[in-house]
Amino acid sequence: LHVLAVSGANVALVLLFVLIALRPFSIRQPWRGIVLLIVVALFALLSHGQPSVVRASIMAAFILFAGLLGREYDLNHIVSLTVLSVLLLDPGQLFDVGFQLSVVTAWGLVLLVKPLAGAFEERHNRYWYRLIVFPVNVSLVAQLCSAPVIAYYFGSVPLVSVLANLVIVPLASVAVVAIMLMLAADLIWPVIGFFAGTLVDPILRLVVSALEWLKNLNFPPLGFEALSHDRLALFWIGAYFCFLVAVIFGNRSKQARRAALFILLAAANVSLLRQVVDSDGEKSAVHCASLPGGIVAVVDQPGGVVSDLIYSSSLVRIENLDTRLLKPVLDMNRVGRLGRLFVMNCPYDDIDDLMRLAALYRVETVYVSSSYRASFEDYQAYNEGRGRLPVVVYFGGPAVPGDGEGYFLSLNRVLIRTRGQSILITDRMVEAMSGVSLTGTTLVLASRWSPTPEDWIALRQAGYERVICSRIDQIRLDTDQLSPDDQADQILPDFLVDLRRTGPYDLSR
Numbered sequence: 001l002h003v004l005a006v007s008g009a010n011v012a013l014v015l016l017f018v019l020i021a022l023r024p025f026s027i028r029q030p031w032r033g034i035v036l037l038i039v040v041a042l043f044a045l046l047s048h049g050q051p052s053v054v055r056a057s058i059m060a061a062f063i064l065f066a067g068l069l070g071r072e073y074d075l076n077h078i079v080s081l082t083v084l085s086v087l088l089l090d091p092g093q094l095f096d097v098g099f100q101l102s103v104v105t106a107w108g109l110v111l112l113v114k115p116l117a118g119a120f121e122e123r124h125n126r127y128w129y130r131l132i133v134f135p136v137n138v139s140l141v142a143q144l145c146s147a148p149v150i151a152y153y154f155g156s157v158p159l160v161s162v163l164a165n166l167v168i169v170p171l172a173s174v175a176v177v178a179i180m181l182m183l184a185a186d187l188i189w190p191v192i193g194f195f196a197g198t199l200v201d202p203i204l205r206l207v208v209s210a211l212e213w214l215k216n217l218n219f220p221p222l223g224f225e226a227l228s229h230d231r232l233a234l235f236w237i238g239a240y241f242c243f244l245v246a247v248i249f250g251n252r253s254k255q256a257r258r259a260a261l262f263i264l265l266a267a268a269n270v271s272l273l274r275q276v277v278d279s280d281g282e283k284s285a286v287h288c289a290s291l292p293g294g295i296v297a298v299v300d301q302p303g304g305v306v307s308d309l310i311y312s313s314s315l316v317r318i319e320n321l322d323t324r325l326l327k328p329v330l331d332m333n334r335v336g337r338l339g340r341l342f343v344m345n346c347p348y349d350d351i352d353d354l355m356r357l358a359a360l361y362r363v364e365t366v367y368v369s370s371s372y373r374a375s376f377e378d379y380q381a382y383n384e385g386r387g388r389l390p391v392v393v394y395f396g397g398p399a400v401p402g403d404g405e406g407y408f409l410s411l412n413r414v415l416i417r418t419r420g421q422s423i424l425i426t427d428r429m430v431e432a433m434s435g436v437s438l439t440g441t442t443l444v445l446a447s448r449w450s451p452t453p454e455d456w457i458a459l460r461q462a463g464y465e466r467v468i469c470s471r472i473d474q475i476r477l478d479t480d481q482l483s484p485d486d487q488a489d490q491i492l493p494d495f496l497v498d499l500r501r502t503g504p505y506d507l508s509r
Contacts, residue, residue, distance in 0.1 A: 009488060010053070010176045011043060011053065011056040011057055011058075011059075011060050011171065012056075012060070012171060013176050014039060014040075014043050014176065014180060015036055015039065015060060017177060017180045018035070018036060018183075019036070021184065022035065023034055027500070029067070029068065029266055030068050033064050033065075033068045033373065034068075034192070035064075036060075036064055037061055037064050037091050040057045040060050040061055040064070041057070041061075042091055043057060044187075050098070051446075052098065052101075052102040053114065054086065055083075055086065055099070055102045055103065055106060056106075057083045057384075058082045058086065059078050059079065059106070060086055061341065062078050062081060062082065063078060064390070069277075070296070071289075074109075075110045076110055076111065076266075079103070079106050079110055080109050081498055082106075083465040085097070085102055087463070094099075097149070097153050100149055101149055101150070103147050103411050103489040104145050104146060104149055104241075105142050105145050105146050106187050107143050108142065108144070108145030108244075109138065109141055109142065109145075111245060111248075112141045112144075112145070112163070112244070112245070112248045113137060113138060113141055115248045115249055116137045116141065117134065117137065118132075120133060125142060133400040135170075136162075136166075139162045139165035139166055139169075140162060140167075142161075143161050143162050143165070143166060145241075145244070145246060145462075146161075146238050147259055148236070148237040148241070148393075152234075152237060154177055154219040154336070155501055156222060156336075157221055157222045158219065158220060158221045159219045159220065159222060160217060160219035162212075163214065163219075164214050166209050168207065168210060168211065168451050169215065170215075171203070171206060171207045171210055172207060174202070174203060174423040175204055178196075178199065178200045178203050179200060181196055182196040182197050182199075182200050183311070193194065198473065198490075205369060209500060216297075218476065222227065222382070226313055230353055233479070235270070235332055236267070239263055239266070239267045240387065242259075242263050243260055243263045243264060243267070244482065246259040246260035246263060247260050274303050285299075285300045285506060285507065286298075286300075286421070286423055286506075286507040287299070287504060287505070287506050287507070288332050288444055288468055288499060288504065288505045288507065289329050289331075289504040290314055290470045290471060290499035290500055291313055291318070291325055292318060293447070293448070293470075294312045294313030294345075294446050294470060295312055295313075295327075295425070295444060295445075295446035295470045295499070296309065296311050296312075296313070296326060296329055296427060297309070297310040297444065298312065298329065298333045298335060299416065299418075300333070301339065305337070306336075306337045306339040307330075307333070307335045307337070307338055307339070307343065308338065308339055308340040308341070308415055309326070309330070309335075309340070309341050309342065310342040310343055310344070310425055311326070311341065311344065311346065311354065312343075312344035312346075312425065312427050312446035312447075313347070313350065314347050315448075318347075318353075320353065321350050321353035321354070321357075322353040322354065322356050322360070323358040326353075327360075329335045329504070331359070332504065333493065336360070336361075336364045337362055338358070338361035338362070338363055339363070339364060339365075339415065340363065340364070340365050340366075340367060340407075340448055340488065341354065341357075341363045341367070341370070341390075342366075342367045342407070342409075342414055343365045343366065343367065343368045343369065344369050344410070344412070344413075344414065344425070344426075344427060344446065345369060345372065345427060346372065348375045348378075348379075351375060351376060351379045352379070352383075354366075354391065355379070355383075355390070358390045359390070363390045364390060364391065365390060365391045365392075366390050366391070366392045367392075367393050367394075367395055367409065368391070368392055368393070368394050368395070369395060369411060369412070370396030370397075370411065371396070371411065372395040373394045376392055376394075380392065381453075386401060390447065394407075395409035395410070395411075396410065397410060398409065405417045405418045406418070411426060412427060412428050413426035413428075414426075419443075421442070421507070422440060422442070423441065423442045423444060424441050424442070424443050424444065425446060426444075426446065427445070427446040427447045428447070429445065429455075439463035440463065440465050441463065441464055441465060442464070442465055442466045442467075442468065443464045443466070443467045443468065443505060444458065444468045444469075445467065445468065445469045445470065446470055447469075447470060447471075448469075448470065448471045449469045449470075449471070449472050450472070451472065456496065461493070464495075466495050466497065467495060467496050467497065468497040468507075469496070469497065469498055470500070470506060471497055471498065471500045471501065472496070472498040472500070498505070
């Protein structure tokens with residue numbers, strides 16, 4: 001599937017192959033165009049709906065329709081109509097990363113390759129231009145156009161992509177043509193198709209070997225973790241695209257050069273203004289979400305480059321904890337990298353999921369409650385040969401908050417003090433009522449709770465500004481004093497937050 005989707009140009013290769021195959025039969029329009037439309041549809045189905053192939057197939061279909069109708073076409077209009085058609089059929093594609101990358105790359109190639117090629121207009125017939133310069137231009141445009149989207153979603157941009165395009169795309173194109181020959185041979189006589197398949201296999205293995213070679217080059221990626229945390233990231237991406245278009249067209253237009261300079265100065269001034277505004281008001285935001293029997297908190301550190309994760313769950317096993325629950329929470333909060341992972345409690349079977357998550361987000365240190373020391377040491381001993389494991393530090397004993405900012409850990413609680421906020425996370429109510437100055441503190445209770453009005457009052461008198469709970473099962477009130485509607489809702493006081501009802505909660509507000 002990846003070979004089929006590596007480039008929309010593969011659709012053109014398939015159509016070219018079919019055109020050559022149709023020559024002996026002297027099929028003319030409109031039947032030739034109808035055959036090609038059927039081939040495009042079959043190719044899109046073979047790719048299982050890969051976004052780049054679907055987009056290229058619809059573009060090819062519109063171009064073929066234009067030929068059937070005898071109409072000229074503009075590629076910019078074709079791309080626009082393709083995007084509209086895909087979104088009409090499936091509006092959810094708008095939020096698909098593959099679709100977004102495919103569209104921005106296609107538009108970039110349509111808009112920018114021709115102006116770049118204009119600089120070599122007198123050398124278009126030279127072999128070195130067609131074999132080296134033009135492919136490099138196309139690869140650079142594809143990389144420049146896709147880079148901001150990749151940085152926004154993944155926090156880094158691989159520098160090896162330009163070289164990879166120059167190596168993989170030609171090999172994949174050869175592989176696609178070879179596959180088409182194999183299918184044609186198989187339709188004629190399966191024995192010939194089997195023999196052709198033995199010739200295709202080395203080509204596919206060569207593609208895989210090329211990928212391994214590129215991987216082993218260890219090109220360092222450009223890190224953009226801060227971009228994935230920036231609430232104005234879409235502004236920067238839009239400004240980048242406008243600047244890129246203006247620069248490309250600027251070699252022939254004074255207005256375009258002026259526009260590029262204006263965009264550059266505007267972006268620089270917005271950046272300086274944000275630094276001035278945020279320098280005094282910057283603080284760490286803490287985002288809480290409920291888990292089955294527990295809670296997860298994402299702590300954004302000042303600067304937005306890395307975040308920390310605090311995890312506390314019951315002793316109930318959660319299948320695929322990392323991919324089903326934790327990663328969606330991190331993606332929702334635009335987390336590109338984790339600096340620290342705090343584990344207050346977890347079942348033994350969840351340790352492997354947590355460690356996979358730590359490896360995925362490049363966690364340097366995992367802090368574990370000493371109650372689970374034996375479980376984590378057993379896991380580390382068993383998996384010692386499975387690559388690099390993050391450093392594990394165990395915490396316990398009494399809490400000594402001190403006067404500064406940071407994390408203050410004890411056996412069953414984590415106290416966070418940062419930028420004027422004080423947040424206490426624990427899974428036991430008894431821990432919430434002892435040993436810490438509570439005035440103005442937010443309590444995050446990582447367990448179920450069935451409070452009475454006396455419990456509310458006690459927490460308020462203890463100094464808690466707000467109480468956030470993973471789940472409030474029942475509020476035991478004197479129902480004789482309530483109306484039927486109130487009995488059904490069991491309304492909570494304003495300072496109590498039930499994550500099961502509210503969903504994810506942002507403590508920075």
